[in-house]
Amino acid sequence: MNEVFWVQYQTNQPVKIETHQFVNAKGQWVQTLFNVADMIGAVKQTMAPRFDATPTDELTLHAVVDGPALEPDLLLSELTAGRTAKTALIIKSKSDMDIDMPPFDPANYELEFPFFESGDAEAHVSLLGRDQVIKQMNDAISGRGDWQKYTPFIISGMGKTFFLKCVGSQRLKPDLQCPQLVEAAAHGRVLSFDFARNPMQFKEAKKADAFLRQLMVFFLCRMFDGCEVDGIRFQSLPFLRIEEHEAGQLKFKQWLYSCWWRSVEEMIDEYVRLTNLAFGVSSGAPLVFLFDEVQRLCSPTNVEANHRQDKHTELSLLLIRLALARPICLCAGTSDGNTLSIPAYSTFVPKILSLAALSGE
Numbered sequence: 001m002n003e004v005f006w007v008q009y010q011t012n013q014p015v016k017i018e019t020h021q022f023v024n025a026k027g028q029w030v031q032t033l034f035n036v037a038d039m040i041g042a043v044k045q046t047m048a049p050r051f052d053a054t055p056t057d058e059l060t061l062h063a064v065v066d067g068p069a070l071e072p073d074l075l076l077s078e079l080t081a082g083r084t085a086k087t088a089l090i091i092k093s094k095s096d097m098d099i100d101m102p103p104f105d106p107a108n109y110e111l112e113f114p115f116f117e118s119g120d121a122e123a124h125v126s127l128l129g130r131d132q133v134i135k136q137m138n139d140a141i142s143g144r145g146d147w148q149k150y151t152p153f154i155i156s157g158m159g160k161t162f163f164l165k166c167v168g169s170q171r172l173k174p175d176l177q178c179p180q181l182v183e184a185a186a187h188g189r190v191l192s193f194d195f196a197r198n199p200m201q202f203k204e205a206k207k208a209d210a211f212l213r214q215l216m217v218f219f220l221c222r223m224f225d226g227c228e229v230d231g232i233r234f235q236s237l238p239f240l241r242i243e244e245h246e247a248g249q250l251k252f253k254q255w256l257y258s259c260w261w262r263s264v265e266e267m268i269d270e271y272v273r274l275t276n277l278a279f280g281v282s283s284g285a286p287l288v289f290l291f292d293e294v295q296r297l298c299s300p301t302n303v304e305a306n307h308r309q310d311k312h313t314e315l316s317l318l319l320i321r322l323a324l325a326r327p328i329c330l331c332a333g334t335s336d337g338n339t340l341s342i343p344a345y346s347t348f349v350p351k352i353l354s355l356a357a358l359s360g361e
Contacts, residue, residue, distance in 0.1 A: 104227040150323035150348035157355025160332035183285035196293035295333035
């Protein structure tokens with residue numbers, strides 16, 4: 001008898017898995033799925049790309065949706081006759097399940113730029129000819145506490161992405177390093193995003209807020225992936241599907257849900273709180289946002305600027321949402337005349353940094 005299992009992942013449509021295959025040459029049903037590995041392999045193949053990158057030995061049966069009750073996280077090898085015919089099963093990976101995770105180990109942390117393109121030779125390349133620009137930036141950051149208005153940096157010119165990486169990681173000569181940036185990089189507080197490779201739109205304030213929250217959640221989940229911080233068992237999540245995620249430890253899901261109700265300032269405070277706990281420090285280092293290809297954010301929004309009738313651009317709207325919390329923000333983009341279109345009387349005043357040709361060798 002051919003046993004049929006209806007397998008689904010969370011709320012996705014069920015996928016039919018048959019334990020026997022009909023062989024035309026012999027005119028008979030031949031069993032092809034004998035054990036847990038066979039069943040999981042069939043699920044993995046049928047449900048790609050959801051499990052495409054998941055090792056087969058990390059998949060297990062999590063629950064039954066509408067069939068006979070089964071013990072949670074039961075091995076598929078425990079399935080017996082009777083649990084057939086449209087019994088919907090949920091197959092999950094270990095990262096989706098409520099399993100013990102080790103505490104975060106700061107010794108294993110390494111700063112990453114997941115949205116930036118990287119070159120194989122970058123680790124062996126030094127930033128040359130930028131001393132004056134970096135000193136101007138460091139001077140402005142050191143006076144951050146005295147800023148009358150929020151001061152993000154707008155960078156244009158040759159080698160801007162490489163410049164962002166070097167400054168963000170503080171891979172600079174010792175006399176060019178900025179103490180605030182060094183501390184931020186050491187404690188996981190450098191976040192980056194490329195608007196050319198990942199187009200986004202912010203036509204209203206709540207969209208800009210949602211993007212910033214999503215970016216912070218993404219970096220926290222990526223940094224703490226597979227580890228426990230403050231009782232929360234983190235797992236890395238795809239950037240564009242973070243808000244859709246429903247699996248994992250209950251406390252993780254509750255934390256994730258709470259993030260969507262925080263203001264940008266509250267989310268920044270939460271980011272600082274969790275990184276202080278994870279790294280075992282009490283650091284006041286600010287978050288550092290590195291935004292590349294911001295010329296893609298020159299379109300006008302539906303939001304009117306204060307005191308005037310002109311409209312915010314997507315870039316100015318994004319920066320004005322950061323102005324209340326005042327993190328360090330470096331924006332790089334080609335100079336097309338619109339990048340610097342910041343409304344008059346704004347709550348922030350950008351500092352312009354221009355890079356001459358040749359950033360390194």
